[in-house]
Amino acid sequence: MRRRISAYGLTFSLPLLIWQLLFFVFPLVFLIALSFWTVRNFRMQPDFDTVNWTTMYGRAIFWQAYGTTLALATAAAALTSVLAFPCAYAIAFKLPNGARRWAIMLMVIPFFTSYLVRIYSWQVFLSDAGIINVMLGWIGLGPYGLLNTMGATLLGYVTLALPLVVLLQLFSLIFLDRTLIEAAHNMRCGRLRTVFAVVIPSARVGLVIAALFAFILSFGDFVSPIYLGGGDPTTLSILITDTTKSGQQWPRAAVIALTMIVTLMVVAFLSVRFAYRGRK
Amino acid sequence: MTQAPLVSFEGVAKRFGSYIAVQKMDLKIWQGEFLAIMGSSGCGKTTTLRMLAGLEAPSEGVIRLAGKPINDLPSWARDTPMVWQSLALFPFLSVIENVEFALKMRGVGRAERRRRAEQWLDRMQIGEFADRDISQLSGGQRQRVALARSLVVEPQILLLDEPLSALDAALKVRMQSVLKTLQRETGITFVYVTHSQSEAFSMADRVVIMSRGKIEQIGTPQDIYRAPRTRFVADFLGASNIFSGKVARDPQGRTVIATDSGQFALPGNVGVSGQPASLTVLDTRMQIHDQPPGGARNSVAARMVGEEFVGATATIYFETEAGQELRVQKSHEDLAGLPLSIGQPFHLSWAMEDGHLVQE
Amino acid sequence: MNTGNPANRSPLLHGLLMLYVVLAYLFVFAPILASFVFSFNSDRFPSIPLGQFSTEWYRAVAADPLVWEGLRNTLLVGVVVALISTALGFGAAYTDYRYSFLGKQVYLALALLPPTIPVVIMGLAMLAFLSRVNLSGDALAVIIAHVVICAPFAMAVIRLRLSQMDPSLEQAAWNLGASEWAAMRHVIIPFCRPAILGALFVTMAVSFDEFAIAWFVSGLNETLPVKVLGFLQGQVSPRINAIGTFVFVTSMMLLILAQLLLGHGPASRKE
Numbered sequence: 001m002r003r004r005i006s007a008y009g010l011t012f013s014l015p016l017l018i019w020q021l022l023f024f025v026f027p028l029v030f031l032i033a034l035s036f037w038t039v040r041n042f043r044m045q046p047d048f049d050t051v052n053w054t055t056m057y058g059r060a061i062f063w064q065a066y067g068t069t070l071a072l073a074t075a076a077a078a079l080t081s082v083l084a085f086p087c088a089y090a091i092a093f094k095l096p097n098g099a100r101r102w103a104i105m106l107m108v109i110p111f112f113t114s115y116l117v118r119i120y121s122w123q124v125f126l127s128d129a130g131i132i133n134v135m136l137g138w139i140g141l142g143p144y145g146l147l148n149t150m151g152a153t154l155l156g157y158v159t160l161a162l163p164l165v166v167l168l169q170l171f172s173l174i175f176l177d178r179t180l181i182e183a184a185h186n187m188r189c190g191r192l193r194t195v196f197a198v199v200i201p202s203a204r205v206g207l208v209i210a211a212l213f214a215f216i217l218s219f220g221d222f223v224s225p226i227y228l229g230g231g232d233p234t235t236l237s238i239l240i241t242d243t244t245k246s247g248q249q250w251p252r253a254a255v256i257a258l259t260m261i262v263t264l265m266v267v268a269f270l271s272v273r274f275a276y277r278g279r280k
Numbered sequence: 281m282t283q284a285p286l287v288s289f290e291g292v293a294k295r296f297g298s299y300i301a302v303q304k305m306d307l308k309i310w311q312g313e314f315l316a317i318m319g320s321s322g323c324g325k326t327t328t329l330r331m332l333a334g335l336e337a338p339s340e341g342v343i344r345l346a347g348k349p350i351n352d353l354p355s356w357a358r359d360t361p362m363v364w365q366s367l368a369l370f371p372f373l374s375v376i377e378n379v380e381f382a383l384k385m386r387g388v389g390r391a392e393r394r395r396r397a398e399q400w401l402d403r404m405q406i407g408e409f410a411d412r413d414i415s416q417l418s419g420g421q422r423q424r425v426a427l428a429r430s431l432v433v434e435p436q437i438l439l440l441d442e443p444l445s446a447l448d449a450a451l452k453v454r455m456q457s458v459l460k461t462l463q464r465e466t467g468i469t470f471v472y473v474t475h476s477q478s479e480a481f482s483m484a485d486r487v488v489i490m491s492r493g494k495i496e497q498i499g500t501p502q503d504i505y506r507a508p509r510t511r512f513v514a515d516f517l518g519a520s521n522i523f524s525g526k527v528a529r530d531p532q533g534r535t536v537i538a539t540d541s542g543q544f545a546l547p548g549n550v551g552v553s554g555q556p557a558s559l560t561v562l563d564t565r566m567q568i569h570d571q572p573p574g575g576a577r578n579s580v581a582a583r584m585v586g587e588e589f590v591g592a593t594a595t596i597y598f599e600t601e602a603g604q605e606l607r608v609q610k611s612h613e614d615l616a617g618l619p620l621s622i623g624q625p626f627h628l629s630w631a632m633e634d635g636h637l638v639q640e
Numbered sequence: 641m642n643t644g645n646p647a648n649r650s651p652l653l654h655g656l657l658m659l660y661v662v663l664a665y666l667f668v669f670a671p672i673l674a675s676f677v678f679s680f681n682s683d684r685f686p687s688i689p690l691g692q693f694s695t696e697w698y699r700a701v702a703a704d705p706l707v708w709e710g711l712r713n714t715l716l717v718g719v720v721v722a723l724i725s726t727a728l729g730f731g732a733a734y735t736d737y738r739y740s741f742l743g744k745q746v747y748l749a750l751a752l753l754p755p756t757i758p759v760v761i762m763g764l765a766m767l768a769f770l771s772r773v774n775l776s777g778d779a780l781a782v783i784i785a786h787v788v789i790c791a792p793f794a795m796a797v798i799r800l801r802l803s804q805m806d807p808s809l810e811q812a813a814w815n816l817g818a819s820e821w822a823a824m825r826h827v828i829i830p831f832c833r834p835a836i837l838g839a840l841f842v843t844m845a846v847s848f849d850e851f852a853i854a855w856f857v858s859g860l861n862e863t864l865p866v867k868v869l870g871f872l873q874g875q876v877s878p879r880i881n882a883i884g885t886f887v888f889v890t891s892m893m894l895l896i897l898a899q900l901l902l903g904h905g906p907a908s909r910k911e
Contacts, residue, residue: 013732019728030769031765094657095661112888112892121678220759
């Protein structure tokens, strides 16, 4: 095969490259410049001023939001992984092939339903006169204030991330060498111990990557913390939308966005390193 | 053969980075011949074929087709159709559409290309499958489609890259005769790459043996079989006993080769004294004696160490005093009367003309 | 662990795991199903017990000219995004399949990374950049932004198909006299046709549901999901359920079409 890229080859390679450089890389790089611009009389001016950084980093609300977001996203990643694992495990090892294909197809459906509609649906479940409180009322409990809590925010995050995490875990488990499990049983390793001593370590890369995606999705989501969490406590994503949409303070929003990107890059780097630790 | 060659490789070499796939080589392919290029995997045979088809560009040297250099011609501008190991039939086209493909690319009209494609399908005895999907055909039928697809443009040359390797043994033998007949009838030059000695030797007019990017020997199957030119070829064919030693003169002034197992006479005045060399003798050309044979034959004493029977022939294994392993192939009748048993001492002999000196 | 020996299985454990799987799917599908059920329910504030069966929310939605405008924008954006991102994704998939070059890792990262960047960040970056070049607030802005996140999906779908192709197929076409362009037209594209159609539908479905970036950059040219976000911000309204059900059914049809095309190997082999 000819390796040299010709006019013919460039016709196919260049369009995407140009598009992503122009409309993906460039806007992200532009954020860096933007974060040093200044706003006077509601108008942005190109500038080199660190005022946005010092202002944002000097605010308690920013650090409070940062802490909240980090904690919530970490909790969501852990919770989603733990909730997804038995499900992925059962689908990978307990279901016959046909049923497994169906299970995978069903898990893909949520990706193509509106996340907003699902969040609105949870409001219907959680509100004071909602489905859950009505049902609790039948047995003489409640009503409880379920909506506008951190728990509700987490529920939204799990809704967002669970299908992806189940699928990613599932794929790492399906490709696991099953003779490893038989070998473990053969060496008197019991059922549950086999899961922790053999299955989880062997599928570690997939499990960590799945948790990483849950973290990324939750970290950037603004719908669940607003419409299920009630916007309090504030998360970084809420801060961005507020700063952009109502405050017209785009340079400050850029500071938040850049902080988020750096955080995500550090988390991604650490996770991947952890996932591949001791492997080559 | 006085006419110009159809294809000539002139000092052609191919490197992939620092890896040398084909070393500077010269090769002429004649109009109408069936040429097999044979060697083990990685010897450069497929690269040679792909350079001819324009799928790899030579790092140096010139390839000529019908006298004209074709180095800079892209694949699609050469008439060098090829049959792939995987056959590479287009799965989304029907049988006849596959065969029409090359004609369509050459701008042949719909009716004309259908007619010519049908003609070739009939010739390959698969006319009834014209409208089938490729996936509905058997291995042998696919083989025929691939041949028809390449031959429909009636080229001067057809390249074949291990086309039979996916078939079972019986079908392989049948397809060999189909190929040979086809080549003889059409007079199209076939260049056939294979790792199989039986395929190359049963079909080809001439065989090229390659090793590590280099041509080891070119010749008719008989010539190569009887007189391998290099130690590698002798080893590769596996049909000869090989004695290693040095060229010398015996007291009568004849050329001999001095080995650990003794001195053996060579035909004619070949080799330079003192030069390391090897002597090959076909295992079918050796005789077994229970007494030392007299006369002019070369002979060596050896002890029997094993035997093996395949069909009508038996292979008897021997070892000389010096530890040299030897092998003799005979029919069962030839062996009758010999006291064959493991450990028994014998004498092996061969006529001087059956020994060939090969380069180390 | 489906070993042959029944002694290696525990019916209780097996039953519990199966129950768990059912519960997990129930959790995933509860909001989707609830939205469907309540879209036909007359109550202003949906809950149980259910009220009357009613299509009033569908009528309310259908009577809202802004919803129609949103739908038109969504469809326009969806179709254009599907076409552009499939074309770009095809080019990138073919590049990855055929060529190796210095910096290919970077190329692939650029081609595949965008969906992993949080949508708020993408939204802000797009808004800031596009308004700088006077493109924000336009349907074009939404198209540009959606192509960035949709092209990787198209590329993945088509690359998967290319990896199932015998590498000698393209060379065989050249060998039979097809130029690179002719081989592209007569071999590569026909081989990839089911995946190309699949990619069109998948990218359309992704664009159909994307609301965050669209919300940032769309200005007054709101797409339907952005409209839904508006409803959510305003009073709680079961109209969301009606729109949601409609969008769900549409996306599902696109997906099923894609699945049928991808599942049935060489779908069409006419000329």
